[in-house]
Amino acid sequence: MASHRALRIIAAYKLVKALGLLLVAATAFGLIGQGNLQSLSDWITALPIHHGHGFLVRVIDQLFALGPRKFLAIGIAACIYAAVFLVEGWGLWREKRWAEYLTVIVTASLIPLEVWEIFRHLTWVKVLALVVNVAIVLYLIRLLRRPK
Secondary structure, three states, X not given: OOOOHHHXXXXXXXXXXXXXXHHHHHHHHHHHOOOXXXXXXXXXXXXXXXXXXXXXXXXXXXXXXOOHHHHHHHHHHHHHHHHHHHHHHHHHHOOOHHHHHHHHHHHHHHHHHHHHHHHHOOOHHHHHHHHHHHHHHHHHHHHHOOOO
C-alpha cells in the first residue's frame, strides 16, 4: 500500500484533538475536588478582568455555576471522545483501512452538530472546524473507493 501523507496529517489532527480533550478531562476532574472550584473562583475574581471584559466575566460565571456533577460529566465525555480520537489517530497513522471507515463514520456523524453550533453562534473557529471535518470525510471516502 502506498503511503498517504494526508493520512498522517489527519492522524496528527486526531491525536492533537485527543490530547486537548484529555487536558479538558483532567481539568474537569481536578475541579471536582473539595474546594478546588472555590479556590479557582476566588483566584479569578481577584484578577483585574471585571472591567471592560463583560463577555469573559459571563463565561466565567457560567462555568462556576456548573457544579461538581457537571464537571464529572464533562470529564467523562471528554475521556470518551479522546479515546475515540486516539483510536482513529493511531489507526490512520498505521494506514489501517478500518480506521478510515471509523473516521468517516465518527466525523460525518458529528457534522450535523457542528452545523447546529454554527447556526446557534457563528464563529470563524466553528466554520473552520466544519470545513476541515468535511474535507477529511470527503478525502477518506475517495480513499476508501480505491482497490484493496
